[in-house]
Amino acid sequence: MKRRWRYALFGFFVGMILLGCVTLQSIHSVRSHGQLINYVGIVRGATQRLVKLELADTPSDELIVYLDDILENLTTGKGKYGLALIEDRDYHLRLEELDQQWGDLKELLYAHRTDAAVAPAFLDKSEQYFDLANQTVFAAEAYSSRQTRDLTVLIILLFVGILAVWAVFFRFNFKEMLHLKSANQDLSDQAGRDPLTGAYDLGRFQREAQLLLDGAAEEKYALFYVDFADFKYLNDLLGYACGDNILKRYAALLSADMGDSEVFGRINADNFVILRQYDAKRHLLQRQRYVDAQIVDYVYTTYQKQSLPVRCGICCVEDTVEQLKVEGLMDRANFARGDVKNGTVSGQYCFYDEGIRRRLFAQKAIESSMADALKAHEFEVYYQPKVDPKSGQIACAEALVRWRRADGTVIPPDQFIPVFEKNRTIPLLDRYVFEEVCIWLRHMLDSKKRVLPVSVNVSRMQFGGADFVPAYTAIRDKYHLPPQLLEIEFTETILFENWDQLSEIVDDLQAAGFSCAIDDFGKGYSSLSTIKNLSIDVLKIDALFFRDMVHADKDRLIVEGIINLVRQFGIVTVAEGIEDPQQVEFLRRAGCDLIQGYVFYRPMPQPEYEALLASVPLAAN
Known part of the structure; x- marks a missing residue:
């Protein structure tokens, strides 16, 4: 079935190419028809001028030669003006008659130069010639109109054909394209994620967090730097598979806690970073304590009643003197976490403050x-x-x-x-x-x-x-x-x-x-x-x-x-x-x-x- 469709599609494309070639030829022809109509009109206008000059006793042989050249090109399709013959019987009949009458008109013109009594006959003949020239113009225009109509039909057919090709293409490829798009979206989303926990890695977290900070200058944000005390001991005691499960569970708890304008990431080992919005600092602590309590309870009930103390440093943007990027906020939150780690402060949580700032600068x-x-x-x-x-x-x-x-x-x-x-x-x-x-x-x-x-x-x-x-x-x-x-x-x-x-x-x-x-x-x-x-x-x-x-x-x-x-x-x-x-x-x-x-x-x-x-x-x- 696919092979038949492939052959059919190939034949269709060949037909479209041929149709396109015919259309291009028609466009060229229509363009030449317009040129031909212009020159038939010139014959009519130039003859009128010639008659007026002769009647006024100011003959112009150059104009006669000019008209001879145009009529020769119109009737033979050869000449310096590049006027092509067109295949239209009505037009050809009028053009042949026009050429004959031009010969008669020239005889009267030359006779008028020697005998003024010929003037009435000469003028009468010129009127007949002008009328025939008009009919020739109309015949050429009619032919051009038919050709334009045919060209329009060809263009419509070509357009419909193209639409048909696209319809066939989408018919057989739309599902595949949707699948590919979905796969690309999945790959794009997976890029910059920690393969173990699904959390953002360091680079992705910094980019996403910076976008949030730049786009919400009026919002209050705080950056958390979190790790677990004695995590290496748990890895050695319980095995790395259990340690991985703990990290995945903690990432899932953080993910459930995130708001629309918040992100978190895993930097390495058991180190996590979190960007949260807040109204009051006590709410920040409440949220983090709630997440930490769940992971502590999970480890206690799942792994032989083991404890897993959390150490957390917090840097609120409003508490920084400098205009800091995410990297600077992370440094300060990490420094505050260090005070928890080395016992400088009591408890598991420490907010970055001026005292920490002085030590950080030192x-x-x-x-x-x-x-x-x-x-x-x-x-x-x-x-x-x-x-x-x-x-x-x-x-x-x-x-x-x-x-x-x-x-x-x-x-x-x-x-x-x-x-x-x-x-x-x-x-x-x-x-x-x-x-x-x-x-x-x-x-x-x-x-x-x-x-x-x-x-x-x-x-x-x-x-x-x-x-x-x-x-x-x-x-x-x-x-x-x-x-x-x-x-x-x-x-x-x-x-x-x-x-x-x-x-x-x-x-x-x-x-x-x-x-x-x-x-x-x-x-x-x-x-x-x-x-x-x-x-x-x-x-x-x-x-x-x-x-x-x-x-x-x-x-x-x-x-x-x-x-x-x-x-x-x-x-x-x-x-x-x-x-x-x-x-x-x-x-x-x-x-x-x-x-x-x-x-x-x-x-x-x-x-x-x-x-x-x-x-x-x-x-x-």
Whole structure:
């Protein structure tokens, strides 16, 4: 059936092409007919003028020649005027008669020039000629009218044919076109959406939100930046499929809450952004609390009564001094969320305000001067000794960093380290500190001074780069340092991000001669079963275990259990954040290998630490 229609359609198109050619020919002919009628009219008019000139005794032979040429072209279809013959009997009869009478009229004209008595006959003949010329014009016009009518019919047929073609085309393709249009709309809508939750991705959210803000200048808008506390823990505990279900459920709850002029998006992981309209701020909180309560209840009832605290920063456009785009509002809402995350404010929700604005600008000032500060070596390495509790002597140290501005101002790490992490330049600072330590150790060795091992922190961002181990090895070897002088510390949070990658990197570090230490153990959700599967050298137990150790039997038992267990794996234990002599005594009895904290030494500048090493006994290596 389709083939027959295809052939029929092809034949129809061929017919339309032929009809179009005929129509073009007809248009050309009609155009030439108009030219021919004009010249027949010229014959009539020019003859009248010729007769008047002859009767007035002012003959014009040029006009006679002109009329001869036109009549010859009209009757033969050949001549310099390009006048074509037309196939019309009535017109041809009158034209032939007109040509004959022109000959008679010329004879009388020449006779009149020699004999004035011929004038009446000459004038009578001219009247007959004029009348015949009129009839010839009318015959040509009649023929042209018929041709125009036929052309009109052809054009109508061509138009109808075209309409018929389109009708056939739409008849067989309309459904397909509708389906294609629907598919294109679906694809267009899916572009810029998170494939897991269906929420807008970052780019699409920013575009849609900016359009809403630009189009409703009089409306009150607020931007929310939301995430879940301990979401990584839930992923590890319940599995990533459950984590995905939670994200999809939360996106569905947000979607149900959205108004016509509101949007939301998922930036990454468990981070969501929302743009809402409002009349009063309390209504904003009511809506967000309602959505959050539903997701908390869903997780509690569905997944083993687990909790899922929400952390939310809110930036109302009316609370900003600057004219901000969506990106600026997101920054400020995220900064407010950071206050919830780090405990600066109580509760789960924080509105951006002037106090946050001042801290944000201070952070931006830090961020803008980081690169220059690194080049100017404004970052100084401090050393905090680790002490053997049995002998009370220094065994090694940890390298820490402080920022001393050109004006002498010292910026503490808790102010600039998060900024480095946020803008993902922390690896630059890590390598800077590592190389500064290597330079100092080389100086100590060259000066024949005694040195002790130094541990250096690396951020989790280092572990994403394939050049991490080769780069650190190259820096160490550049200064020809013995491998046992350097230890690499990384926080326990890295354990949950990519276990396979971490295990491989630890093996590569140890193969390159580095010792490896897990910092802040117990601060998150690491477990001893995880530790036994990772061939680390040092375990640093977080200070939270020691805060109330004197009165907390459980904490003492946990610490003793950790120390006794990891000792069997050949792992050195370090207790960090120790400030009380009673804690030192307990740790000494428990068999802890090293202690780091204010009870012995605070972090100190390099010259001070160098002087300390020269003045106190050192633990045996």
